[in-house]
Amino acid sequence: MTVFDTETKIDQSRPLSMKALLTAVSIALGTGIFTVDTALSTETGVAVLYVVVILLLADAWEGKGVLWVSFVCGVLSSVSFVATFGIDAEFFNGLRLCAALASIGMTTILVRRHHRTRTMLMEARNQALGSERRYRSIFDQSLISLWEQDYSQLMHRVEMLRKLGVTDISRYSREHPGFVEHCASLITTKVVNQATVDLLDAGCPEELNGSLGRFIPTSSATFVAVIQALLDGKPRFEGISRMHGPGGHVCHALLAIRFPEVSEEYDRVVIAMVDISERESSLAEIRKLQSELAAASRFAAVGAMSASIAHELNQPIAAMLMSAQTCLRWLSGPSRDVLAAAGAAERAVTEARRAGEIVKATKARLTNQNLTPENIDIDVLIRDTLSLLQDDLLRGGVAVGIDSSGVSCPVRAIRVELQQVLINLIMNSVQSLRQSGTNGGRIRVRVLGTRDGGLSVRISDNGPGFDGAVEKRLFTPLVSTKPNGMGMGLVICRKTVESFGGTIRAHNSQSGGAVVEFTLPCVDVQGIEDAVA
Structure with a gap:
């Protein structure tokens, strides 16, 4: 919208009777000034009075109308001068004409500037009113709970605390009982939207106006955090608050506050809340479960x-x-x-x-x-274990071969637990060979060094191997390859080996039979590197 269009609208909005009256009075006044200025050959600057005519018509003829009025007044002043003094007038008489024309011109400029300023102010006012209407529409129709509150008194209290050197509001509130309630009473709610009414199960918006202290618990940690944020000068605050409605309804809400940048605007702080009562109830149920x-x-x-x-x-x-x-x-x-x-x-x-x-x-x-781990010679432990299992091996008709491959390095473990791993793995092979009825059952225990400074113990047999459906689930609790097995042996073995920093795996051999191999880190890494090299 241009200035002229705005001025034209303002001009059209004025009552026609007032405009006509001002025009008539101005014409009469201008005619009188022209008559006096022409008839009386005086040296006074009567033409300067045309300024009054321009001022009278300033509101009636805005925009280009003022320019025409000024032009007519200038022409009348010039005609009167020529009629009175002639073309060859004295210099001082010409100066009076110039002064009159200058006054008319300056008045016109000031009137035009006044019109523009007033138009800009009107536009700014209209924009402000439009913004206020849009803000109020969004505020009222929002599905999020919105509060418009006056924080100016609370901010004044916070400034006093800052001057006293207070830095920890939580500690200050513990040392001064009633501080939180007092601060809550300093906040006044001006306006709330319908979503807030529904949130607190109130009867009408006006029921929630007034002091905020009626709706927050006396021991609200969230409100203490809000005061701390004000004291620290933070631009915003977010948290979870518990609110009490007028009728005793309790809800949990996610709270968001954007603090003003200047202290003069703390009389109008907008707070947003989102109801999370169902979420809190679900979390409580989850915690129970x-x-x-x-x-x-x-x-x-x-x-x-x-x-x-x-x-x-x-x-x-x-x-x-x-x-x-x-x-x-x-x-x-x-x-x-x-x-x-x-x-x-x-x-x-x-x-x-x-x-x-x-x-x-x-x-x-x-x-x-x-339990205190110790350095264990794996070769000695394997031979001691086979000695314990001698009767089982003889009854099963199983031959056991040991191959250490010249590798000799201690491992760090608890002896009884590592020995139990060997017993479980060897007895699994013995029982598998016995159940399958394999003649000439053989178990091979091989000790190998690894390139990453570890020691590998591989136990293999020439039995039927693992069933395909079970092979991938061997280390799952309660999964067993034996008809009456408990499905815990390999699980315990894996847990024990991993507790010593090792790994364990099991698979079927390409040449037949089952292979179970576990690896443990060596204490003497140099020794194993020399053996592998």
Whole structure:
């Protein structure tokens, strides 16, 4: 919109009767000034009075109308001068004409500038009113809860605290009971939208106006954080607030405040809230379910641990029973062999000690006691383990071969646990060979060095291998390759090996049979590098 168009609209909006009256009065005044200026040959500047005519018609004839009025007044002043003094007038009389024309011109310029200024002010006012209408429309129709509040008194209180050197509002509120309630009473709600009325289950918007202290808890940590943000001079604040409605309705809302940049604007702060009551309720339900799940997990862990203990103790107990029966057989037979009976009794004692070590290690795990690892010679441990399993190997008709490949380096582990890994893996092969009825069953235990400074123990057999459906799930709890298996042996082996920084894997060999291999880091890395090289 141009200035002229605006001025024309303003001009058209004026009452025609007033415009006509001003025009008539101005014409009469201009005629009188012209008559007096022409008839009286005076040296006074009567033509200057045309300025009054321009001022009278300034509001009636805005825009180009003022220019025409000024032009007519200038012409009348010039005609009167020529009629009175002639063309060859004296110099001082010409100066009076110039002064009159200058006054008419300056008045015209000032009137035009006044028109433009007034037009700009009107446009600015209209834009402000339009912005206010748009803001109010958005405010009222928004589905988000919006509050317009006066923070000026609270900001004044915060400035006082800043001058006193207060930096921690939380500590200050603990030292001064009632501080939070007082600050909440300093905030006044001016306007709220319908979404806020629905949020707090109020009857009407006016019911929520007034002090904010009626709607926030007396121990609101969020409100303390808001005051802290004001004290720190932060531009905005976000948090979760709990609000109390007039009728006792309680809701949780996500709060967002944008603080003004200048202190004079704190009398109109807009706060936005989004209802998250359902989310908070869902989170509470999730926390409850998580608690129940944790309890169930503990029960499951106890069950798994019980299954682990039963699995681990099954072999030494069976070995003790077998050794005891052998001892009795040697002592009760027709030809008593005391030495053989003593050997069986010693094996029973050894198995009993191993069972005790297993129980001790399991108890330490349950009570979070740290067992002390030691440097272990894997070759010695393998031979000791095969000595314990001698009877099982003989009954199964299984031959075991050991190949250390010249590698000799200690590993860091807990002896009883690492030995139990070897027992589990070797006995798995023995039982697989026995169940498949393989004649000439063979198990090969091979010790190899790895290029990353580790020691690999590979246990392979010439049995049927792993079933295809089970091979990928071997280390899953309760998954077993044996008809009466518990499915915990390989799981325990993996957990034990990984606790010592190693890895374990199992697969079928291309030449037939199963292969289980675990790797542990060496204590003497230089020794293993020399062996691999």
